[in-house]
Amino acid sequence: MKREITRLRTWDSRSQVSRTDYKNLKQALYELNRLKEKISVSANVLEKAAYIYRKTLEKKLVRGRSISAMIAASLYAACRDTETPRTLKDIADVANVKRKEISRCYRLMLLELDLKMPVVDSIQCIARISSKLEITEKTKRYAVKVLKEVQEREESAGKDPMGLAATALYLSCIQNVVYLSLSESLQKLQVLQKLP
Numbered sequence: 792m793k794r795e796i797t798r799l800r801t802w803d804s805r806s807q808v809s810r811t812d813y814k815n816l817k818q819a820l821y822e823l824n825r826l827k828e829k830i831s832v833s834a835n836v837l838e839k840a841a842y843i844y845r846k847t848l849e850k851k852l853v854r855g856r857s858i859s860a861m862i863a864a865s866l867y868a869a870c871r872d873t874e875t876p877r878t879l880k881d882i883a884d885v886a887n888v889k890r891k892e893i894s895r896c897y898r899l900m901l902l903e904l905d906l907k908m909p910v911v912d913s914i915q916c917i918a919r920i921s922s923k924l925e926i927t928e929k930t931k932r933y934a935v936k937v938l939k940e941v942q943e944r945e946e947s948a949g950k951d952p953m954g955l956a957a958t959a960l961y962l963s964c965i966q967n968v969v970y971l972s973l974s975e976s977l978q979k980l981q982v983l984q985k986l987p
Contacts, residue, residue, distance in 0.1 A: 916956035
């Protein structure tokens, strides 16, 4: 009797997931659910990430690559598409996958799936940076004003949005006589270590 129940359980589990694509998708969606708990994104971002992953699975782009890296790249693409401010480093830290591997998978998705991603707006990054540095509203508004001037002059093309936002906030702090040590700020942010 016990042996028969074990045999039935085995066949039941085999019948539920028969194709490898389904197994892969099941594991990927489990991974996406795990990432959802660690990084706060809306339900439509998760839905978009699942949709992008299904498309990569249909085009057989997952073969030879880790599921974790591909689902992290899908999540990053969904964040970019919905204009949710999440950096590649944020997703790499949460997914526990190297940033380089995620970016490689992301570039592959862009090429093969012909995805069109909007450019990240540096003004959206101001709120994120200023909350980490505890900057006043007046200083934030001045930084937004500085960034709008830069964008009107078309001097922001090709520049890192987080770098532009941090620079505008730093200039705003100087203008509004708010003491802000650049080295302490960089340590808190851990994103702009390229600035001199």
